[in-house]
Every structure is written in C-alpha cells, then in structure tokens.
Amino acid sequence: MKQDIILAGVGGQGILSIAFVLDIAALREGLQFKQAEVHGMAQRGGAVQSHLRLADDKIYSDLIPRGQADIILGVEPLETIRYLDYLHPQGIIVSSRNPYINIPDYPPLEKILATISQFPRVKLIDSLSLARQAGSLLTQNMVLLGAASPYLIIGEIHLKEAINQLFAAKGEGIVAMNIKAFELGREIVGQDD
Amino acid sequence: MKKDVLLGDEAVALAAFQAGLTAAFSYPGTPASEIMEYLIRLARSEGGFKAAWCVNEKVAYEEALGVSFAGQRALVSMKHVGLNVAADPFMNSALTKIIGGLVVVVADDPSMHSSQNEQDSRYYAHFARIFCLEPSNHQETYEMTRQAFDLSEKYHLPVLLRLVTRLSHSRSEVISRDKRAPNPLQRGEWSDWTLLPANARRRFTELLNIQKDLLEESERSPFNRLSLSSSNSRLGIIASGIGYNYVLENINSLDHQPSVLKISTYPLPFNLIRQLVEAVEEILIVEEGYPFIEERLRGLFGLPGKKIRGKLSGDLPLTGELTPDTVRTALGLEPFSHHELKDKHLASRPPQLCQGCPHHDTFIALKEVLKDYPQATVFSDIGCYTLGALPPLSAIDTCVCMGASVSMAKGGAEAGIFPSIAVIGDSTFTHSGMTPLLDAATANVNMTVIIVDNAVVAMTGGQPTYATGDRLVQICAGLGVAKEHIRQIVPLPKNKEKNMAVMREEIEYPGTSVIISTRECIQEVKKRAKRR
Numbered sequence: 222m223k224q225d226i227i228l229a230g231v232g233g234q235g236i237l238s239i240a241f242v243l244d245i246a247a248l249r250e251g252l253q254f255k256q257a258e259v260h261g262m263a264q265r266g267g268a269v270q271s272h273l274r275l276a277d278d279k280i281y282s283d284l285i286p287r288g289q290a291d292i293i294l295g296v297e298p299l300e301t302i303r304y305l306d307y308l309h310p311q312g313i314i315v316s317s318r319n320p321y322i323n324i325p326d327y328p329p330l331e332k333i334l335a336t337i338s339q340f341p342r343v344k345l346i347d348s349l350s351l352a353r354q355a356g357s358l359l360t361q362n363m364v365l366l367g368a369a370s371p372y373l374i375i376g377e378i379h380l381k382e383a384i385n386q387l388f389a390a391k392g393e394g395i396v397a398m399n400i401k402a403f404e405l406g407r408e409i410v411g412q413d414d
Numbered sequence: 415m416k417k418d419v420l421l422g423d424e425a426v427a428l429a430a431f432q433a434g435l436t437a438a439f440s441y442p443g444t445p446a447s448e449i450m451e452y453l454i455r456l457a458r459s460e461g462g463f464k465a466a467w468c469v470n471e472k473v474a475y476e477e478a479l480g481v482s483f484a485g486q487r488a489l490v491s492m493k494h495v496g497l498n499v500a501a502d503p504f505m506n507s508a509l510t511k512i513i514g515g516l517v518v519v520v521a522d523d524p525s526m527h528s529s530q531n532e533q534d535s536r537y538y539a540h541f542a543r544i545f546c547l548e549p550s551n552h553q554e555t556y557e558m559t560r561q562a563f564d565l566s567e568k569y570h571l572p573v574l575l576r577l578v579t580r581l582s583h584s585r586s587e588v589i590s591r592d593k594r595a596p597n598p599l600q601r602g603e604w605s606d607w608t609l610l611p612a613n614a615r616r617r618f619t620e621l622l623n624i625q626k627d628l629l630e631e632s633e634r635s636p637f638n639r640l641s642l643s644s645s646n647s648r649l650g651i652i653a654s655g656i657g658y659n660y661v662l663e664n665i666n667s668l669d670h671q672p673s674v675l676k677i678s679t680y681p682l683p684f685n686l687i688r689q690l691v692e693a694v695e696e697i698l699i700v701e702e703g704y705p706f707i708e709e710r711l712r713g714l715f716g717l718p719g720k721k722i723r724g725k726l727s728g729d730l731p732l733t734g735e736l737t738p739d740t741v742r743t744a745l746g747l748e749p750f751s752h753h754e755l756k757d758k759h760l761a762s763r764p765p766q767l768c769q770g771c772p773h774h775d776t777f778i779a780l781k782e783v784l785k786d787y788p789q790a791t792v793f794s795d796i797g798c799y800t801l802g803a804l805p806p807l808s809a810i811d812t813c814v815c816m817g818a819s820v821s822m823a824k825g826g827a828e829a830g831i832f833p834s835i836a837v838i839g840d841s842t843f844t845h846s847g848m849t850p851l852l853d854a855a856t857a858n859v860n861m862t863v864i865i866v867d868n869a870v871v872a873m874t875g876g877q878p879t880y881a882t883g884d885r886l887v888q889i890c891a892g893l894g895v896a897k898e899h900i901r902q903i904v905p906l907p908k909n910k911e912k913n914m915a916v917m918r919e920e921i922e923y924p925g926t927s928v929i930i931s932t933r934e935c936i937q938e939v940k941k942r943a944k945r946r
C-alpha cells in the first residue's frame with residue numbers, strides 16, 4: 222500500500238501545515254512517510270510545493286516520480302496545474318478554484334480551471350467561501366485537506382487528532398475553527414467515488 | 415530508543431547532542447539553518463551544551479576549533495558556500511591534532527534552490543584529505559553524525575558530513591539512542607597546534623601517513639554496501655548519497671538486477687569499487703552534485719574495456735539535482751506515462767519582497783535619485799534585498815557573494831564608475847562587509863554604502879543579527895568613515911523626499927559615505943505581534 226501526494230500552493234497559504242498534519246497522522250496510522258519540503262527563498266510569496274510519500278513499506282526516493290502522484294492537493298489553481306505532469310493517469314486532483322493573484326501575468330482563470338477539469342478525477346473546491354464559513358480565510362488549507370481526506374489512506378480520526386496537535390498551542394478556538402474547516406471540506410466532496 | 419519525526423537537518427542536531435556535544439556554532443544559510451535552530455531549541459530545553467549563531471562561517475569554524483583544542487566535542491554547520499568563507503580554518507585544521515571530535519556539517523544545494531552556485535563539498539574533503547560521510551536517508555544521517563565524532567577523535571582530524579537540500583529539508587522518522595556525556599577538559603599540545611613551518615611540515619606528513627588508515631576505515635564502513643548480481647554481468651551501478659535512493663526506487667523495474675555499490679564514505683573505498691568494476695562491463699555512476707566519483711573512475715584515460723556512464727557521458731544531467739525520473743532514464747527504463755504540460759511557459763511565481771518591506775522603500779527612493787546619473791551602478795549583496803533585482807524594481811546590478819557589494823563598489827569607483835553604490839544588509843555587513851569598508855574608508859574612495867538594516871537575518875528565516883541602528887553607526891565610525899557622512903534614515907513612504915535628499919548629498923560627497931536605512935522587517939513585526 223502506498224500513496225504519493227503533491228502539495229502545492231503559494232508561500233503563506235499553509236502548505237507546510239498540511240504536510241505536518243499528514244506526517245503526524247501517518248505516524249498514528251502506523252505508516253512510514255517521507256516528506257520533502259521547500260524552505261527559504263521560495264516561501265516569500267513564491268510557489269511552494271511539497272512531495273509527500275506514504276507507504277506501509279520502505280520508501281526510497283524523497284521525490285515522487287513524474288506520473289506517479291495519486292493525489293495533487295492544490296491550495297491555489299495556478300499552482301495545481303504546475304504539477305499536473307506528476308499526476309498518475311488514475312490520480313485525483315483536489316484543488317481550490319480561488320486564485321491567489323500576486324503576479325502581473327496571472328493567466329485567465331477560466332483557462333486554468335478548464336485545464337484542470339479535463340482530467341478524469343477532479344474536485345474543484347470553493348475553498349475561500351468554506352474557509353470564511355469556518356471563521357477565517359487562513360483555514361483554506363484545512364478545507365482542502367478535508368476535501369482530500371476521503372481519498373487518503375489515513376483515517377479521519379488520525380487526521381483530526383493531528384490537526385488538534387498542530388494548533389493546540391494556539392488555543393481551543395483556533396483548533397475548533399480548523400476542525401470545522403476540515404469538516405466543511407470533507408462534506409462538500411461527499412463520498413461519491 | 416526513541417522515535418521522532420525530523421528534518422534531515424534536525425537528525426544531525428539530535429545526533430550531535432546525543433554524541434556528547436559541548437558546543438555548536440553556525441551562520442545561517444539555506445538549507446543548513448535548521449541544524450542550529452534545532453540545537454538552540456535543544457540547548458534551551460535540555461541544557462548542558464552551547465549552541466550559538468556566529469557572525470560568519472569562518473568565525474563559527476574557529477570557535478568550534480577552540481572547543482576541540484580544549485578536548486571537547488564541537489559541531490560547526492553551514493551551507494555549501496559558507497565553507498568558502500571558512501576554507502582557511504578548514505584547510506589548516508586538517509593539520510592540527512584534533513582532540514575533541516570536530517564535525518563539519520555542510521549542506522550543498524544542487525539545483526540552487528536558494529543559492530548562488532551548486533558547488534560540491536566532497537571536493538573540499540578531498541582537498542583537505544579528511545574523512546567525509548554522505549548519508550542517504552534520515553536514519554543514516556543520525557548514525558553517521560554520531561560516528562563522525564568518533565572518527566574525528568580516532569584519527570584526530572575534522573570530519574565532514576555532507577548533506578544536500580533534499581535530505582536537509584525532507585522529513586521522516588528517526589530512531590535515536592541514549593546520550594553520552596561530554597568530554598572532560600584537556601588542552602592540546604603546543605607542537606600539534608602551532609602551525610609554524612617546522613610543526614606544519616611534521617603535521618602534514620602525519621596527515622599523509624594516515625591516509626591509508628582512512629582508506630581502510632572507508633573500505634570496512636558499514637555504510638558502504640556492495641551487492642554483486644549473479645544474473646547480470648553487464649551493468650553495475652555506483653550510487654552515492656541520496657542518488658542511491660533513486661536507484662532503489664527504479665531498480666525493481668529492470669528485468670535483471672544489476673550489481674550495486676552504495677558509497678557513503680570518502681576517501682573512496684578502492685577495493686569495493688574494484689570488485690564491482692571487475693564484475694561488470696558497464697558502470698553507471700549516480701551521484702548528487704558534481705561528477706566526483708565519475709571523474710576519479712575515468713581518470714585521464716578511462717578504464718580499458720569498460721564503459722563508464724554518468725554525468726560526464728551525458729546519461730545524467732551535469733547541472734541540477736537528480737530526480738527519480740532522470741535516474742530511471744539513465745537505467746534505460748521508459749518514463750512512467752504522464753501528462754505533458756502544454757504550457758511550458760506557465761506564469762512563474764518568483765519570491766517577492768513582502769508587502770510593506772523596508773527594503774522596498776529604500777529601493778524606490780534610490781532608483782528615483784539615480785535617474786539623474788546615467789552611469790550609476792548599484793553593487794548589491796545577498797539577502798532579501800537581492801529580490802530588488804527583479805521587476806518591477808530592477809534596482810540592482812550585481813550580487814556575487816557575501817560582502818562583495820562593498821569591495822566591488824570600491825573597485826568600480828576606482829575604475830571610474832560614478833556614482834558607485836553598495837547596497838548591503840545588516841547581517842551581510844557584519845559577516846563580510848566591515849573589512850572592505852575599512853579598506854574603502856582608509857583610502858576615502860568616492861562611493862556610498864547603503865546598509866539596509868532590517869534588524870534581522872530575514873532571508874534565511876529571521877535569525878538574530880549582530881548590529882542594528884546606532885551600533886552600525888559606531889562600527890562605521892570605528893572603521894574610519896567621517897562621522898558627518900554616516901547618515902541614518904527610516905525607509906517609509908512618507909520619508910521618501912527626505913531620504914532622497916540624503917542620498918543625493920552623500921552621492922555628491924567625493925569620499926566614502928554610509929547611509930544606514932533602518933526599519934524592522936515586517937515579518938518580525940508580525941511575529942512579535944503574534945507572540946503578544
């Protein structure tokens with residue numbers, strides 16, 4: 222059993238928080254994992270990406286080969302399409318449909334969404350309004366993690382425990398808000414495939 | 415035994431602590447910074463050792479060397495280019511008689527994710543003729559760091575541990591062991607540590623004599639592994655460091671398992687390599703960084719009757735980091751089927767100065783002033799302000815290495831450039847900008863240094879800086895810059911006109927002037943607000 226996940230987004234969108242939750246949850250699930258992340262230069266409003274590999278057996282490469290990602294989890298649609306070459310032909314895309322525009326040549330959004338939609342298994346999420354509903358726009362990352370959660374080889378309980386662990390130091394209110402965001406994302410995709 | 419989830423960098427830190435560390439020193443630099451960050455946290459929570467940021471890598475190295483002279487264990491960590499700065503103590507410490515284990519951790523950055531170059535630190539270990547360890551995964555990183563201290567004490571030499579970005583910044587599980595006690599104080603001998611020619615010649619001979627022992631150590635290292643295949647006498651693979659992972663990732667797709675030699679220690683294990691070479695017709699070398707092993711295996715004339723493949727043959731790219739895909743192709747396997755990105759020129763999202771960054775305001779004012787000077791040249795340096803190179807600011811002309819802005823501005827001015835401006839951050843200034851300013855001020859060269867002082871080492875994640883505000887004024891005055899030409903400004907939109915006037919005045923002053931532009935980094939302001 223293995224699962225390879227590409228996490229993508231813009232510096233500041235909480236990509237590494239998603240990675241942290243997945244790492245902790247994977248441990249609780251008894252899985253091995255390797256997670257390569259980008260630090261430094263790329264974090265200042267630039268593109269951020271992380272390769273996360275889960276397995277019940279030894280994992281060798283820290284990087285996912287092209288065409289082998291089971292899931293692309295994108296917190297921003299332009300960042301999602303940057304890594305489409307990593308997607309397995311049967312892989313699934315869980316992506317925000319809300320652009321983060323901090324560059325002058327941001328392509329037309331319809332074009333980006335159309336590119337994503339041509340893949341067979343796609344969940345485009347209005348993460349912005351769900352995050353707003355959860356109580357803070359900063360929870361978009363947890364909305365998307367929730368939306369991806371039905372497809373993960375990690376149980377919901379372990380994911381929620383890990384979210385708890387990540388935000389515990391910031392107080393109960395913050396934990397509750399992030400759990401709420403996670404649940405909203407999970408509900409919206411349903412269990413349809 | 416305990417299990418932790420750690421970055422590769424953090425595995426080094428934990429292992430060093432548990433190996434009985436007395437002190438660790440570093441200067442920030444991606445991808446090595448997390449080693450010291452973790453050590454500082456450990457020193458706070460566990461105590462019993464010192465962990466400190468230093469003013470630059472040379473100083474960090476020499477402080478570690480002092481600890482070793484006192485018989486105790488020391489770690490010094492840095493990014494690859496940091497070793498250029500520390501190269502002098504590094505090369506010379508190989509001639510001293512190390513007492514307390516001295517481990518030099520250098521994190522290389524193939525693909526230049528956050529660096530000016532992708533130099534390969536294995537050449538440095540070779541150059542100094544010391545032992546080098548190159549882990550391939552997290553657990554090995556932990557084990558090798560612990561062993562590095564033992565090897566250093568056994569051979570009385572510094573030991574270099576080479577990391578690369580993908581290991582430094584990858585997270586996985588690490589099982590750790592008990593901590594041992596630090597060494598007691600024991601001073602080195604005069605004759606082993608005073609490198610006067612008579613002593614140095616004797617010590618160098620000693621270093622040369624010990625090479626055969628290092629080689630033997632490497633031959634029997636448990637971190638090297640040779641598996642000879644009975645079913646494939648054609649292909650043999652030599653894989654080092656994380657290159658080994660990419661080989662294992664793909665090797666099961668081959669019809670016949672090739673022979674594989676994993677190399678993790680240097681000097682290169684000669685006999686293991688010979689066994690592999692004798693068993694096969696063709697050797698593929700998979701190594702992260704420069705073709706270090708491949709160059710040695712080829713020599714000048716190659717290996718008669720054997721085909722050697724790797725980076726020099728074009729089977730793997732000579733630049734950038736390895737990937738599971740490039741190694742797959744080199745193994746002769748078809749790539750996995752994947753979607754081809756149609757839009758190769760997808761709008762890129764480069765890093766940018768944050769909204770409200772003080773550097774932005776300094777650059778806006780400077781650019782406007784320099785409009786009146788067609789020859790104006792802004793020699794710049796390394797830090798967040800280097801992002802001022804990108805549009806829409808496009809405000810700097812150079813960025814080479816730490817401190818070069820000030821020295822290049824002096825050279826440029828002497829060659830006739832006017833105005834010759836240096837733009838340098840507070841941390842970069844104390845790292846290597848002070849000495850060239852002493853040079854410039856002594857000759858009173860016609861140039862203006864702008865210290866963009868955001869009171870922190872921002873680029874690498876907010877480490878503490880050594881001098882900000884008035885302290886910088888004192889330093890510049892001490893270096894000989896005329897007091898009335900050390901000016902302080904606050905880079906804010908509302909001060910733009912005032913700041914431009916100061917810049918004009920100092921540019922027009924025909925000697926060495928300094929403008930210290932001080933306002934705290936926005937990210938630090940935010941962090942402080944959060945803590946409150």
Ligand SMILES: Cc1ncc(C[n+]2csc(CCOP(=O)(O)OP(=O)(O)O)c2C)c(N)n1
Nearest residue numbers: 442443796797798839840841842871872873
């Ligand atoms: C020799 C060397 N050491 C370390 C680095 C990594 N590095 C790049 S920028 C930087 C810090 C710059 O700090 P500062 O000059 O204060 O500028 P800021 O980023 O705060 O604007 C460091 C440590 C490097 N490139 N070269």
Ligand code: SF4
Nearest residue numbers: 768771798872935936
């Ligand atoms: S981190 Fe600080 S110095 Fe760097 S760009 Fe942001 S505000 Fe400017």
